Amino acid sequence: EVQLVESGGGLVQPGGSLRLSCAASGFTFSSSWIIWVRQAPGKGPEWVASINQDGSEKYYVDSVKGRFAISRDNAEKSVYLQMHSLGAEDAAVYYCARDIGHFVCDIWGQGIMVTVSS
Amino acid sequence: QSALTQPRSVSGSPGQSVTISCTGTSRNVGYYDYVSWYRQLPGKAPKLVIYDVTKRPSGVPDRFSGSKSGNTASLTISGLQADDEADYYCCSFGTQDVFGTGTTVTVL
Numbered sequence: 001e002v003q004l005v006e007s008g009g010g011l012v013q014p015g016g017s018l019r020l021s022c023a024a025s026g027f028t029f030s031s032s033w034i035i036w037v038r039q040a041p042g043k044g045p046e047w048v049a050s051i052n053q054d055g056s057e058k059y060y061v062d063s064v065k066g067r068f069a070i071s072r073d074n075a076e077k078s079v080y081l082q083m084h085s086l087g088a089e090d091a092a093v094y095y096c097a098r099d100i101g102h103f104v105c106d107i108w109g110q111g112i113m114v115t116v117s118s
Numbered sequence: 119q120s121a122l123t124q125p126r127s128v129s130g131s132p133g134q135s136v137t138i139s140c141t142g143t144s145r146n147v148g149y150y151d152y153v154s155w156y157r158q159l160p161g162k163a164p165k166l167v168i169y170d171v172t173k174r175p176s177g178v179p180d181r182f183s184g185s186k187s188g189n190t191a192s193l194t195i196s197g198l199q200a201d202d203e204a205d206y207y208c209c210s211f212g213t214q215d216v217f218g219t220g221t222t223v224t225v226l
Contacts, residue, residue: 037164037217044207045156045164047216061214095163102152102211106175108163 002026002107004096009112012086016116020081022096022109030054030074033099036081038092039111046092050099051079063089083114091116121146122208122218129224130198138221140191140208148189152211155184155193157204164207168193200225 008020022034036048049070050059058070069082079096094112097105123141130136138155140147147153153171156164166175168184171191181196191210195202203225208218 044205044220045158045217047214097163102150102154102170103209103216104152104154104166104169105156105164106166108165111163 004109006109006112022079029077034079040092121213121215124218146212153191
């Protein structure tokens with residue numbers, strides 16, 4: 001089955017860190033750009049980060065630059081989002097998705113909640 | 119404020135057509151033919167319904183169509199059905215504000 005499955009979310013204190021994982025199956029993962037998108041409650045989606053097939057290109061939305069790091073392990077068919085210095089503005093459901101070109105995302109995970117609260 | 123502006127809501131009766139606009143700038147929507155549209159149900163991930171302005175992924179009914187004129191892209195849903203009720207987001211290459219503000223489609 002073609003799917004992406006996120007894990008690693010949960011409750012974190014302000015200023016804390018969290019690492020999200022996105023596990024792929026059913027398609028050629030090593031040939032795929034993967035992106036992270038988040039959606040705060042009641043808000044629209046927001047692109048967070050992208051990584052190319054071999055991890056040599058990484059892009060971030062300005063609001064997370066220097067705090068978040070995207071990486072991948074093609075042997076494990078997984079993409080990761082390491083998040084530091086988390087604030088209330090980072091609380092959201094985080095989705096990973098396959099980007100087949102220019103933000104055309106045809107496969108999405110189910111999403112994972114990140115809550116930032118003391 | 120997103121770079122891509124959509125009406126907050128549109129509505130129509132079953133069988134009618136509705137059109138959702140997505141207004142960007144000459145640096146994103148107006149420059150690239152890389153506008154896509156996503157449909158989202160509450161608590162679910164977005165689902166691709168249109169890409170590259172006019173193309174439909176396999177499995178998406180031809181009632182869904184896309185177009186673009188200048189800095190504005192549009193999604194038209196023809197023959198509106200009850201299960202078309204959802205939030206719809208445009209998405210454009212060329213801006214960090216990748217996604218539009220979102221439009222809720224209501225079937226009356």
